[in-house]
Amino acid sequence: MLTELEKKVIASIQGDIPIVECPFSEIAEKTGIYEETLLETLKSLCERGVIRRFGATLRHQKSGFDANAMVAWQVEEERVEEVGIKMASSGNVSHCYRRNPTTDWQYNLYTMIHAKDEDTCRKIARDLAQKASVETYLLLFSRRELKKTSMQYFT
Numbered sequence: 741m742l743t744e745l746e747k748k749v750i751a752s753i754q755g756d757i758p759i760v761e762c763p764f765s766e767i768a769e770k771t772g773i774y775e776e777t778l779l780e781t782l783k784s785l786c787e788r789g790v791i792r793r794f795g796a797t798l799r800h801q802k803s804g805f806d807a808n809a810m811v812a813w814q815v816e817e818e819r820v821e822e823v824g825i826k827m828a829s830s831g832n833v834s835h836c837y838r839r840n841p842t843t844d845w846q847y848n849l850y851t852m853i854h855a856k857d858e859d860t861c862r863k864i865a866r867d868l869a870q871k872a873s874v875e876t877y878l879l880l881f882s883r884r885e886l887k888k889t890s891m892q893y894f895t
Contacts, residue, residue, distance in 0.1 A: 746785060749778060751894035751895060753782070754893065806855075806857060807854070807856065807860070808854040808882050810852055811850065811852075811877055812845075812847035812849075813851070814846050814849075824836055824837075827872060832853050832868075833852065833853055835851065836851045837849075865877060
């Protein structure tokens with residue numbers, strides 16, 4: 741069970757983080773608590789697994805990237821960890837995760853890449869494939885963004 745303070749802290753980080761020199765100080769002030777209290781509470785929530793991920797969302801169209809692609813990779817199960825680590829370490833990859841394949845869809849590793857154009861996305865995928873020794877992959881280009889919002893657990 742979460743305390744009222746924990747709910748308040750979670751609510752305070754659900755939206756955009758302010759782009760200022762001391763964002764946590766500003767969040768704490770708006771929340772009515774000390775910055776140290778905010779940070780200690782966030783650390784506790786992370787350590788307990790209540791917050792599993794705290795990171796930035798790339799709005800690629802606003803950052804100069806005109807193309808992005810989800811790349812679905814077919815990787816031998818015993819190599820998924822090794823290949824995933826290689827791909828995740830690439831500066832061109834913003835997301836990298838494993839999912840269970842199905843009978844009709846044998847892809848089990850996914851990366852999201854961003855570039856100025858689709859040809860550059862294809863080159864990045866070819867380079868990743870070569871470096872990781874993966875032959876079977878499919879690029880799924882984004883055509884239109886339908887939704888990109890953070891989850892709202894507490895208001």
